[in-house]
Amino acid sequence: MARASIEVWENFAEVIGIPGYEISLHHGGYLFITDDAGMVDQLRRAVTQHHALGVTDSEYLTGAEVRARFPYISDRVVAATFRQRDGWFSSHEATQGFAKGSRARCLLRTRATGILRDAQGVCGVETERGAIATRVAVNAAGPFAGPVGRMAGLDLPLQPVRRQKVFVAPHPLIPQDAPLVIDLVRNAYWRPETGGAYMAWVDPDEPAGEPAERLPTDWDFPAVVLEKLIPLTPFWEQVAAGLKAADLQLSAGQYVYTPDDQPLIGPAPEAPGFYLNCGYWAGVMLAPEAGRRIAQLVTGELAPQDNPLRPTRYAEGVVSEGDSFLRGRH
Numbered sequence: 001m002a003r004a005s006i007e008v009w010e011n012f013a014e015v016i017g018i019p020g021y022e023i024s025l026h027h028g029g030y031l032f033i034t035d036d037a038g039m040v041d042q043l044r045r046a047v048t049q050h051h052a053l054g055v056t057d058s059e060y061l062t063g064a065e066v067r068a069r070f071p072y073i074s075d076r077v078v079a080a081t082f083r084q085r086d087g088w089f090s091s092h093e094a095t096q097g098f099a100k101g102s103r104a105r106c107l108l109r110t111r112a113t114g115i116l117r118d119a120q121g122v123c124g125v126e127t128e129r130g131a132i133a134t135r136v137a138v139n140a141a142g143p144f145a146g147p148v149g150r151m152a153g154l155d156l157p158l159q160p161v162r163r164q165k166v167f168v169a170p171h172p173l174i175p176q177d178a179p180l181v182i183d184l185v186r187n188a189y190w191r192p193e194t195g196g197a198y199m200a201w202v203d204p205d206e207p208a209g210e211p212a213e214r215l216p217t218d219w220d221f222p223a224v225v226l227e228k229l230i231p232l233t234p235f236w237e238q239v240a241a242g243l244k245a246a247d248l249q250l251s252a253g254q255y256v257y258t259p260d261d262q263p264l265i266g267p268a269p270e271a272p273g274f275y276l277n278c279g280y281w282a283g284v285m286l287a288p289e290a291g292r293r294i295a296q297l298v299t300g301e302l303a304p305q306d307n308p309l310r311p312t313r314y315a316e317g318v319v320s321e322g323d324s325f326l327r328g329r330h
Ligand SMILES: Cc1cc2nc3c(=O)[nH]c(=O)nc-3n(C[C@H](O)[C@H](O)[C@H](O)COP(=O)(O)OP(=O)(O)OC[C@H]3O[C@@H](n4cnc5c(N)ncnc54)[C@H](O)[C@@H]3O)c2cc1C
Pocket: 110, 111, 112, 113, 140, 141, 142, 143, 144, 145, 148, 163, 164, 165, 200, 252, 253, 254, 255, 277, 278, 279, 280, 281, 282, 283, 284, 285, 286
């Protein structure tokens, strides 16, 4: 899904039909590092798996190879995976671009409050601004997909978990040509951003919570993240020494986990006409392909049984436990 989605991000203006439209795509690369010799085989396997899936430009690097390319990485690092064409972009501009490029009518600040059903299935969506008659409704409500599912009588296996991140103000010691650097032992990561950096820690012990529009942040979160980044990228110690509260901007959202850490995509058989596109913890990078699959399922171009992410997979017993890096769960 990520591979097909990257095709869309790399050709975005053409895909949405707005010449010159910019999403600030930056092929900064993703560098996954470890100082645990016991993980070396796992990293090698990951690269083999990337290649088998057609992502042939992903590389396995030894500690020495990592330091030759990225001199700010500590001597402690024993292995890494790297792909230069991984990267980041403005998800805000991407969302706006999809809306502008489509012929869809978008109703902003209009909350769905109920799913209307008749003998045939879905017949409308009730909103704060009145009902909309439709035979098809897609639940893409992110952390709120659980409550929206309940409107259609479904009890979805979704767990929203708070995730915090920090923007660090510009600092001369933060290398601006660095990739996204992910420490696989401490589950912490950073990447350069406009002279400064984004940094975060995916806390495996953060409990699942209720969906929320505003989430509290922990005042000590930046210190916790810095402590986790310093061992493998020691320049952060010098950056940390001079940091003031005003140099840090904290924010929080929610990852949404499913039992196998893969999204729910497809029709809900209990409520004909009701489709799910939810359960994402790394959803931006999968979004275009997920949207395409939903469209294909709605139009009948893709048969439900040919879609491995169908919500019925749990009941059918065709689930395999995911082993993705950085999912942040034990
Ligand atoms: C700190 C942090 C860092 C992350 N970093 C990355 C990353 O680097 N790469 C990546 O791919 N992903 C990342 N993610 C995850 C990514 O943000 C999510 O997976 C993605 O936003 C999910 O998209 P979505 O459309 O399913 O949900 P959302 O983006 O949450 O969108 C759901 C929408 O539904 C609307 N909605 C909810 N309820 C209703 C209702 N009743 N009526 C009408 N509208 C409703 C909401 O207002 C919202 O606009 C990160 C998340 C966090 C918290």
